[in-house]
Amino acid sequence: MAGGVSQPGQTVTGRVLSILAVFEKGLAPRSLTEIAAETGLALSTAHRLVKELEEWDALQRDANGRYQIGIRLWELGQHGGRQVRDIARPLLQDLYSLTQETVHIAIRENTDVLYIDRVYGTRRVPQASRVGGRLPLHATAVGKVILAFEEEWVRESVLAQPLVRRTAGTHVDPARLRVELATARERGYAVTRDEVRVGTASIAVPVFQRGDGAVGAGLGLVARTDDAGTLERHLPALRGIARRIEASVGAFPLQSLRSQPRPPQVASTGRKSMGSAAAPEH
Numbered sequence: 226m227a228g229g230v231s232q233p234g235q236t237v238t239g240r241v242l243s244i245l246a247v248f249e250k251g252l253a254p255r256s257l258t259e260i261a262a263e264t265g266l267a268l269s270t271a272h273r274l275v276k277e278l279e280e281w282d283a284l285q286r287d288a289n290g291r292y293q294i295g296i297r298l299w300e301l302g303q304h305g306g307r308q309v310r311d312i313a314r315p316l317l318q319d320l321y322s323l324t325q326e327t328v329h330i331a332i333r334e335n336t337d338v339l340y341i342d343r344v345y346g347t348r349r350v351p352q353a354s355r356v357g358g359r360l361p362l363h364a365t366a367v368g369k370v371i372l373a374f375e376e377e378w379v380r381e382s383v384l385a386q387p388l389v390r391r392t393a394g395t396h397v398d399p400a401r402l403r404v405e406l407a408t409a410r411e412r413g414y415a416v417t418r419d420e421v422r423v424g425t426a427s428i429a430v431p432v433f434q435r436g437d438g439a440v441g442a443g444l445g446l447v448a449r450t451d452d453a454g455t456l457e458r459h460l461p462a463l464r465g466i467a468r469r470i471e472a473s474v475g476a477f478p479l480q481s482l483r484s485q486p487r488p489p490q491v492a493s494t495g496r497k498s499m500g501s502a503a504a505p506e507h
Contacts, residue, residue: 240266241274245283245298254291312473316466317344323462326446330432330470331367333375334359336383338368338443348449360421363388363402364395366429367443369415373406374431374440380406394419414460415443418453426453430463432470444470 235243243264247255255263261271275292278284282297313330320328321344329343337359362368362383372380380403388397396402409415418426429445444467446459 237274240264240270241278244271244274244278245294248294252293254287254289254293256291260292313342313470314344316469316473317342319469320344320444320446320462320466321346323466324446324459326448326459328444328446329367330442330444331365331371332442333362333368333371336362336386338362338365338371341442361389361391363397364391364417364420365445366415366417366427367445369406369417370409370429370431370445371440371443373409373415374433391421392419392423394423396420414457414463416453416456419450424450426450426456428456428459428463430460430467432467435471442470 243266244260247260247263250263257272257275258268260266260275261268264271266274275284279286279292279295282295284292285295286292317328317330325346326348327343327346329340331338331340333339338361340356340358340360343356360368362372372383384399384402388399388402389395390397396405405415414428414430416426416428425447426449427445427447429443431440432442432444433439434441444463446456446463448456
């Protein structure tokens with residue numbers, strides 16, 4: 226490895242970011258050896274950079290000497306999308322009060338949905354998502370409703386990717402998904418059942434940008450699979466709160482929380498294939 230890294234020419238910043246990205250894959254603490262292996266860094270390089278990150282409180286060690294995200298990164302993370310979260314939170318509280326179900330708002334991040342806020346209900350429903358967590362667009366109600374109202378090239382780019390099957394009920398056939406997304410676009414909402422986690426069903430509506438009318442986010446709720454047949458009863462509340470979020474966010478667009486997608490002619494590989502802007506639920 227040249228320069229202590231498996232990717233020649235990688236900058237110091239790139240090496241540090243690759244270390245932090247290890248913890249994006251899951252919440253489990255990592256040993257120094259695991260960090261070096263997952264990043265491709267030489268053990269000595271990983272040790273030096275991890276030590277600096279620990280001194281800055283970006284990483285911290287547990288009682289077993291393994292590393293996890295430190296409190297300082299958590300503090301910085303609270304500033305990300307704070308304006309939108311501050312606006313959306315009381316409206317999500319209203320939605321929970323009206324439905325008594327777990328509710329959330331999410332944006333598209335590459336081929337995933339990124340959950341930016343949620344209010345947990347008291348019903349016993351298997352949880353698959355968390356604030357700051359990601360799930361596949363094609364397997365979640367918020368992801369499907371966002372994708373349904375995205376530009377066609379974005380939809381086709383997502384459907385051209387390998388589609389992960391999270392459960393036996395996950396829809397991964399591109400042709401079937403095209404029909405499903407067209408139906409969601411016509412109806413104005415999307416539903417899922419046992420696609421991310423067995424025992425859960427969800428429904429979601431789009432949240433549009435003021436001005437250009439582009440889809441900015443998905444607003445949804447999750448319930449037990451037993452209640453899947455009656456999820457549509459929540460549509461008036463979901464749509465009403467979505468309109469209130471659209472009106473309240475105003476000049477601060479939801480899409481500004483993510484980077485803009487690359488034009489379709491630009492070749493790309495790996496996680497950044499969609500070029501859009503943080504486990505996880507429908």
